[in-house]
Structures are given as C-alpha cells and as structure tokens.
Amino acid sequence: MGSRLYAWLDSRLRLRPIERTLLDEPIPGGASWIYVFGSATLFLFVLQAVTGMFLVVYYAPTPDHAYDSLRFVETEVLFGAFVRGLHHWGASGMVVAIGLHMLQTFLYGAYKPPREVMWMVGVLLFLLTLAFAFTGYLLPWDQNAYWATQIGINMVGTVPVVGDLLVRVLRGGESLGALTLSRFFAVHILFLPAALLTLVLLHLFILRRVGPAGPWSEERARAGSETFYPRQVYMDAVVIGIVFLVIAILALTVRFPLADKADPSDTSFVPVPEWYFLFYYQLLKYVHGPLEPLATWVLPALFFLLLVFWPFIDRNPERHPAKRPAALASGALFLGVVFALLGVSLRDLYAVPRVDPSVARGKALYAQFGCSGCHRIHGEGASVAPDLSYVGDTRPDREWHLKHFRDPQSVVPGSFMPKFPLTDEQRQDLTSYMLSLKRPPGAEPA
Numbered sequence: 001m002g003s004r005l006y007a008w009l010d011s012r013l014r015l016r017p018i019e020r021t022l023l024d025e026p027i028p029g030g031a032s033w034i035y036v037f038g039s040a041t042l043f044l045f046v047l048q049a050v051t052g053m054f055l056v057v058y059y060a061p062t063p064d065h066a067y068d069s070l071r072f073v074e075t076e077v078l079f080g081a082f083v084r085g086l087h088h089w090g091a092s093g094m095v096v097a098i099g100l101h102m103l104q105t106f107l108y109g110a111y112k113p114p115r116e117v118m119w120m121v122g123v124l125l126f127l128l129t130l131a132f133a134f135t136g137y138l139l140p141w142d143q144n145a146y147w148a149t150q151i152g153i154n155m156v157g158t159v160p161v162v163g164d165l166l167v168r169v170l171r172g173g174e175s176l177g178a179l180t181l182s183r184f185f186a187v188h189i190l191f192l193p194a195a196l197l198t199l200v201l202l203h204l205f206i207l208r209r210v211g212p213a214g215p216w217s218e219e220r221a222r223a224g225s226e227t228f229y230p231r232q233v234y235m236d237a238v239v240i241g242i243v244f245l246v247i248a249i250l251a252l253t254v255r256f257p258l259a260d261k262a263d264p265s266d267t268s269f270v271p272v273p274e275w276y277f278l279f280y281y282q283l284l285k286y287v288h289g290p291l292e293p294l295a296t297w298v299l300p301a302l303f304f305l306l307l308v309f310w311p312f313i314d315r316n317p318e319r320h321p322a323k324r325p326a327a328l329a330s331g332a333l334f335l336g337v338v339f340a341l342l343g344v345s346l347r348d349l350y351a352v353p354r355v356d357p358s359v360a361r362g363k364a365l366y367a368q369f370g371c372s373g374c375h376r377i378h379g380e381g382a383s384v385a386p387d388l389s390y391v392g393d394t395r396p397d398r399e400w401h402l403k404h405f406r407d408p409q410s411v412v413p414g415s416f417m418p419k420f421p422l423t424d425e426q427r428q429d430l431t432s433y434m435l436s437l438k439r440p441p442g443a444e445p446a
Helices: 002-013 016-023 037-056 066-075 080-107 116-138 143-156 163-171 178-210 218-222 228-253 275-286 289-308 325-351 357-368 398-406 424-436
Strands: 026-028 225-227
Touching: 016 228, 026 228, 037 080, 037 178, 037 228, 066 080, 066 424, 080 116, 080 228, 080 275, 080 325, 116 143, 116 178, 116 289, 143 163, 143 289, 163 178, 225 228, 275 289, 275 325, 357 424, 398 424
Parallel strands: none
Antiparallel strands: 026 225
C-alpha cells in the first residue's frame, strides 16, 4: 500500500530526484557516529518549535497574566508540565548539541576551504540559539526571569555610542515592562524561528553544494565513500531517539519550578541564569569599575568575530589535529577557561541553600491562615492538633495531603480542622511545605 502511494505521488510530483539528493549523497570515508550532532541539533529545534506551539496556546504575553498562564499550564493542563519540561530541557539539549557539532567541525578542520561559508553560517546559528535562550528566559515573568533579563539589558547599555539606543529597542521604552515582554515574545516565536529556519536551509544547501568534509585522514577519505542512507540515517535516528528519551525522562523527573512572580520593586533579588550562561555570569563577578565594558561587550564581540572569521585566521592547510597544534591549543585554552568558570559558579551556587518557591509559598500560607494556633513545628505553635515538625517523614504521600486540605474529614474522620478556601495551586504549595518538613539526613526519630 505504501509503495503504491509513493509511486502515485512520484508520478505526479517527481519525488525520486529529491530522494536521491537527500539520501544518496556520498560521505567520504563512510558513515560515522561522530557525524550525528548536526541531525540531533535539527531534531531539537523541531522539538522546541512543536512544544513551543502547544505552550503558546495557553500563554498570555502580558505582565498581569504571563506568570499565571504558565502556572495554569503546570498545574491544570493535561500533560502541561511535561510539555513545558520538554521545552525547557530541549533548550539545554540544543545548546549542547550545537556546541558538540561545532566542536567536531573544529576538531576535524571541516571549516577549511571550500567550507568557510558553511562554518560562518553555523556560527550565526549558534548565535541565534543563544538569542532564543535569552528572549525565552523572560517569558515566565518570574523573579529570576525579570532580574536576569534586566542585567542582560543593562550590559547592552555599556556598548559605546549605540548602547542607550539598543537598550530602548530591547525594552520598548524606558523601563522593563509590558512592551518588553510582548517584544521578547514576538522575537522569540516569530523573528528568531524565521531567521533560524532560513539559516538552516542555507546551511544544508551549502552542505549539498560542497559535500561533507569526511575524516581528517586523506588516506581514509580516498579509500571509499558511502551514501547517507542507510547507515548514517540509522545512526542519526538512534542518537535522536536517545536524545528524546533523555529529555523526556528529565521532563518527567526533574521539576523546573517557577520562582515568585516578578516584582520590579524587589531590588534585593539575585537572579541565577541558565547553566550555559553561568561561566559568563562568573566572569562578570571578576570585572568591575572602568574595566566592566571589557567583560560586558568587548570580549564577547571579539570572541564571536574571531569565531566567524576563524577559517581565514587559521591558514594552515592541514586538517589532521596533530598537524594543527596552534588551533587545537587555542580551542583547548578556551574550553579550559569556560569549564573552570562554570565549575566555580556551580560550586558557589550549591554552597548557598535554596528554597523551592512552592515550599516558600506554602510556608507563607501556613502563617496566613494561622495554622500555628493549633499545630506546632519545631517547638513553635500550639499543641492542640498533631505536631507537624516531621510530617514529611510520617506522611510522605502527596495525594493524602491534597485530599486532607480539600476535605479534612474525608481522610481524618472526626477532625475539627475546617475547610479552608484554598485554590488548587494553594493546596499544592501547602503540600510542598508539609513534605519539606523532614528530619535532617542521619537523624534518628525521637
């Protein structure tokens, strides 16, 4: 049936020449697992587009409703938390995949003639990926998103001559507010996808014109070639499947909670950027005063200019890594600095205890409704009702707490606890607080 349908379509649309163009391209030296990163990056972009479209169905890009619309997706929409998790972890996966793709290209010297333009387009794709991450970060409109974006925009303001103009363009006005959010939303879902899709098509077009670079060994490349289908397609499909499985597991098991709703008056809040910006965040801590522009725009501008024009800077005609010591040493030095800064930043972050925003909201609700008038926690409060100091150990079932807050008598017959007017979100927050009340690791029950 499938073959007959394909033959019918081919007779009208001439599909076989397209099939030959896409699948019969020769790969010098044959298929290899090292060539899978480009396809993985493309898959992750498609995943981001699909999950983003589903999120946009519920998202309201205004300061009054953006945060609440995402809370609604997280708590009320069927599979909403899973789709948001896929989108969040897919963004991280895309940064990793495109980084590995560029690293493989750099290691194999695949930016050398005649592939200079393909490398330059790839660098622009990397820049667009970072732009996606920056513009998407504001959209939840929580404290972290608001203040991290504020810092990013302020950094743009340090650019001489055009800095103030760029800040006004990014903000859409004099302050970060409704126009900023709607502008970032439009750029994130309209302008950047259009630009990225254009560059992806251009990247693939150039690849088809100049062909894959193949292995760095000329002897192996001359030994023979292999078509893209079937072995390279199989390898790409296996890696794409593994990537999706990892992201799906992360989306299901690792929560990505919202912080509190954005509060422009809370200037004491210290934001934490995504992990792929942490090394840069750490660098900014070391540069102050008149040297600040060096870190905010001079070094980034020089780095990306160097990256774009690297095929013309590295004049060594050899592709074998052993014959390109200067290029490999430069790349190793850059990666060493990045990972060192990232390691220091992660160490500092984990040294500071962090509270789940849901737990903090639950604790505030506990105080708001005067629960300490009946319950005691770590010696504070009355002892009319059960002590809740370690209720997270004695009652670890989230569903039990949710039912209890919905109707206390349904799970504890005869309970005198009243039915408080709680929303579903408030019940979730109170439950998170209850589950956080546990004995320290290694402590024995009294």
